[in-house]
Amino acid sequence: MYSFDIERPKSVADAVAALGADEAQPIAGGQTLIPTLKQRLASPSKLVALSGIEEMKYVRRDGDTLVIGGGTTHGTIARETAEHFPGLAGLAARIGDPAVRNRGTIGGSIANNDPSACYPSAALACGATIVTDKREIAADDYFQGMFMTALEEGEIVTEIRFPIPEKSAYMKFEQIASRFPLVGVFVAKFADKVGVGVTGASNDGVFRWSEAEQALGSNFAADAVSGLTAPDASDMISDLHGTGAYRAHLVGVMTKRAVAAAS
Structure with a gap:
């Protein structure tokens, strides 16, 4: 230091x-x-x-939207979203260990946009809105690549607004030592669409699996993903924990598991 x-x-x-x-x-x-x-x-x-800013620590429901302050810890989210948004609660409950969950915040995770962070997959899948001290940014416009976001210098993530899906689940294949996902997939089913957000896999960071979204929109069942071509392995992270081809395979496996868990 x-x-x-x-x-x-x-x-x-x-x-x-x-x-x-x-x-x-x-x-x-x-x-x-x-x-x-x-x-x-x-x-x-x-x-x-930012840990002393109490105005950024809250979880509340606003109609069909779950609103979470940027300073809210993973542990709080795991407890307070379980009734209205079990998919997000399950995601938060499996981040790191108790020490991490009691210190780490959703705003910090979203702002940092680590390629293996869990929340970005939920934000993309649900079509969340990232609120800062200056503006509101749609998740599809916010995440711009590995460790890259639409945030400007000095801009603070104050709130995240998640449309609440009818069904949702998050499944991740963990790297045991770090508990980060080699691949994590969040699936969110709404009345008129399905969102599939993938983290941990791509050199470009979190992404939507559009083909799976279309297939699941017509038939929300794990088998609907079986015939799909996995994302291009050449775009996947390849390291000592797994090759790009392995991660591409895991995207399909974790998507099926998430759909089955959400059904």
Whole structure:
């Protein structure tokens, strides 16, 4: 580690002002940023801690939409969405371990857009809206590649709005040591469409599996995916945990399991 200043604002407005300083960087739960700092892959001169902003910590239902504050922890989401949105509750309950779930936040995960993060797959599948201190961004426009988003410098994710599906489930094939998914698939069935978001697999980060969405829109059953061609293996991540072809295969397997769990 190295020396840096830290500021702990109590409101979104104060946080935005603090992030206006040169080389300032926000920190939410710190589950990704702290290891990055330890490895000296980032070296901000100031950290702006968002964990003390109570106005960003909530889960509430607004008609057919579930609204979650950016500062809400995974553990809180797992508990408070179980009744209205069990697919999202199941996703949150399997992130990391209890220590991670009690510190990490949905806003931090969405803002960082790690290629193996779980929430982006749910946001894409459901057609969520990412709300910042400046604007509202559709999930399809927000995620722009590995670790890349539509966020501008100093912009803070304050809220995520999820349309609540009729049925949903998240299935991931875990890398045992990290508990990140080699491949994770979130399936969301609505009255007029089906969303399929895939994380952990692609060099371009989270993506929709459009072919599966179309097939499941006509027949929401695991067998509907069987005849589909898996995503192009050349676009998949290939590393010591699995080849691109292996991950492409897992996309189909995890999609089937998610559909079966949601049925």
